[in-house]
Amino acid sequence: MRTHPLLRHARLFAAAGALFALGGCASVYLVDNQVQSYARWADQAAKPGTPVTVPQAPQIYRFERLPSQREGRIATGQDELEKLTETAMAKVGWTHAAPGTAAPWVVQVDAGTLRLPRAPWESPYDPFWGGGYWGGFGPGYGYAMPGRDYVVTGRGQIIWMPVYPRIETPYYKREVSLVIRHAATGKVVYETRSAHDGRWNSSSGLWSAMLDAALRDFPAPPEGVRQVNIEVPR
Template sequence: MMSPSYSAPRPRPRGWTRLAAVAGLVLTLGLGGCASVYLVDSEVQSFARWSPPPAPAAPQWYLFDRLPSQNEGPAARAQTELEQLALQQLAPLGWRVAGTDDPAPTWRVQVQASTLRLPHAPWESPADAFGPGYRMGRLPSGQAFWMPGGMRIATPYYERRLSLLVRDARTGQVVYETQAAHDGRWNDSPEIWRAMLSAALRDFPQPPAGQRHIAIEVPR
């Protein structure tokens, strides 16, 4: 569950027009060509309450915590995949899942994620899925551009939220909380979650105060 103190990212202007969207596509095609990466931009907020301070130095050992609902069926498989992504992000920071030959875990880590699939972007009208659309053309030079024609098809839009908590394994006290939010049309779930986790753990374990905008490049 997202913390009440979390400020959701500001919605994009609803005054966007279809012409602006087409202009963005032209710019992407004209300047990027066959782009090898795309950006996953996240709004991040992190809170550190290490007790006692300062933040513990690496290496540190932890175990994952789960809610009962995350231990059965498809939810358990999805949670396992998410925890593996979190493990990969924490390992370079010197935080490791405790094994049988390791010291007793000092921390418990809980990671949660949710996705809301919308039929179209918040600033678009359902009617945009009908009527004249746009099709690709090419100049004599070979450069691609978009022009009116064809039928526009509504493109789904995704709102993703992610949180990661670190608790003291002995007392259960939350000593670190970080949250990331990303909205967009990309649906490459594992890579997007990996990028959001990378953004959420930026500057761990001593993050700056306030909300931050962090963009991560993801290979296509």
Template sequence: MHPNHTSDPQRVAVRWRGLLAALSVLVLGGCASVYRVDNAVESFPRWNDVAGGTRLAVAAPQRPQTYRFDRLPSQTEGHQAAGQDRLEELARTALGKVGWHQADGGAPPSWTVQVSASSLRLPHAPWEDPWDHHWGAFGMFGRGHVITGSGQIIWSPMFLHTDWPYYQRKVSLLIRHAGSQQVVYETHAAHEGRWNSTPELWSAMLDAALQGFPTPPAGVRQVNIDVPR
């Protein structure tokens, strides 16, 4: 055997120590008062674009402003409509923080806002080896086998699976001039991680998407929002 070669039991021991370290981080993280939602945000202000043949009255509107929500046909039926109701409620709060308020009754709004969200659940993080999530009854599983505490290799198709899903989420807001329907502002926030879906997480993403509104910096930027547990 080459002197620099690491045996299977040694590799398993290293992997075991790595998993214990990861579990320790999770346990200690559970004692923290907040968790961080890190977002990749990109915004596209177009307040000066031509609207209906004329320039908009303001380059970047000053608060307060009024708006109404606008929906795609797919957001108006069945469970999609119920989910959209909840998403718009969260967006209403986020927009209120930047001085925008939903128009009351039949009052004509100055703008329309379309909000959307998506979530993709993966069985594990893209960079992880899926075999790292399998544990044996007598030890940790390697690739198709179990290695016991004494180093004995037992080949077996049976295994237990630990599910550590990974989520890729995105929220988007599209603002139009109500009179001309000209798009004047577009913004997106994307977040990846293991946190479960909660209203607080989506609220943090919406807050991040509106960071710097109505004149955000150009390009993709990272916006971190700390969420109380």
């Protein structure tokens, strides 16, 4: 079947729009994070009843790793993650201790990514997408006929509608968590995590934004889940 001229124009406009979007029309992109933090500074005390002392910057800490974070490719990734964490911690006045230097705090950081073939709201059974227009007897709701340039509505109407093969793009669920322990007692005194869902590819800028979000309001965060948006330069 010959392609309708309007369909050819619609496809050209769609392609041009995609190129414009990819061309960096904005100088930043938004990383929206769901953050939850827990401060338990009183737990650092060796004896119950000791007054709560919230540490004020500057402070010194050292990193601690789980056994699973110490070998192979995971260890390499952990090296990079800890470098980004150093930068984020420095923004709140905490400094990584030099080798051989004692530190009163121990920090453990972890991150993970779940890659999905498509966004959760996208149907795996709809291979086409398009935009219709108003029919003669109301909105032209209907279904696309594969390989055709029109849809058949629930009322039996046939209306023109450009139909495009859908190209699936991956969707990512990411989380970063940070735990601070009191070195002398080994007790957890601060825990925070940041979660972000979206299509952005993994990058240092994205992970840095998630770490900055996780440390927002440190060392005295509000209770409950909160949204923290960070703008990242493209």
